[in-house]
Amino acid sequence: MKAVILAAGYGTRLQRDVAADLSGRFAHLVGVAKPLLPVGNRALISHWIRALAASNGVDDIYVVTNALYLSAFEEWAAHFPNVKIVCDQTTSNDDRLGAVACLQLAVKHFHIQDHVLVIGGDTLFKEDFSLARIQSRFCQLQAECEDNNMLLSYQCRDDETPKYGIVEVDDELRVVCMKEKPLPSETTSRRACPCFYVLSKKSLPLLDAFLLEKKDAAILEKDAPGNFVSWLILRKPVYAHEIGGRFDVGGLQSYLDCDRFFKDKRLHARTYMM
Template structure:
């Protein structure tokens, strides 16, 4: 398997918080990409690469960043021979391509034809998360259907539904639909979905179809990686006879386009750290300095 770490964001909220911080305690973090921020004993992204290497669940890690931070990531990656840094060519947040386009860039540039683990570069999890357990669960759902994909989910608070992508599941933990930042009244589910997905190799060609559909849409419709996940889940249409169409690929039937979804299942965890602003960074760093019980096996 392969892994892609999405690290092409500009961290505008965090950098603004650092500039406005009156204590001066975090001035040294100015201009540092979020995945390269020190979290406990190492950079945030290093926690992932170290765990991926220890578990040997992937053979190559692709990190997609932008031109502004490219050299910093190149320097960081010198200690990891199996990491390849990819430059998306942008230097401003206003010119960003979006996370899904960055994912497609890695797949095309490196000719990825394998199951692909996608990791948000500003995300870490609590200690109950295990890469080994996650990959075991992925192969379990693959045994059910070779088209299957696997994502993580944790229970969020009622007031947090409007902040995250929320998954609605059946009794087999199969995703029926994903609602992006719904109001509390719009869903009874509290299954938040962080950016951590295992896409089957058969799902990767659908990136082209998704981005072609969204080529004239606002950047917000293809920026967050969850937009592709939501599209992947909801690609069933209704025929004239009201029978739902849920097949495995797309084709032309009676001169109309029909898109066919892939099965998506859930692996549950207790929670995550999402480094979006200075407060969330401080909370994350404090946890890894003061509360992490078994750092040698973290994420493994």
């Protein structure tokens, strides 16, 4: 299994919040890519690398970034010999490729022909998350059918459904529908879906089909990886795996909440997310 971390975003909301803060307390965050933000005692993305490196099921880790942050990621990756970087060659949020195209770039650039963990570079999970359990569940699904894919879900509040992709599942936790940022009245489900997917190698060719179908669509249709998943569930089986919650670093406040949690909890690097 390979891991692809999507880290080509420009963090425009975070940088806007930092610039608007007049206290000067967050000047050290100016121009820092969200995955490289300090969270607890290491960069956000480094939490993932440590957990993935300790995993017996993941043998390669790939990170997709952009030209603006490439040198920063290369400097960071010099400490992790198991990490390889690919650049999407974009320089601003206006010309970004979008998350699905970045995933396709990694698959093609590194000639991936294996199952893929797709991880949002600005996301971390609560302490109940376990890569070992994720891999075990995916192995069970693969034993049932090699076409099976998996995503994560957690329970959100009514007022949070307009912020997230919301999945609806059947009695066997197979995803039957995914709605992007619905109103609470538009679905009875409260299963929010973070950017973390386990894609079967059988599903990887569908990235090309999706992007070909969307080649003339607006960037928003190709940017959110959930749009690919909602398209995929009509073509391949996708199952949900429940977790307790996540940290999604968007603006400054969500970053501070995440950083505070990790400092307060003092989560142990040897066990967190493993």
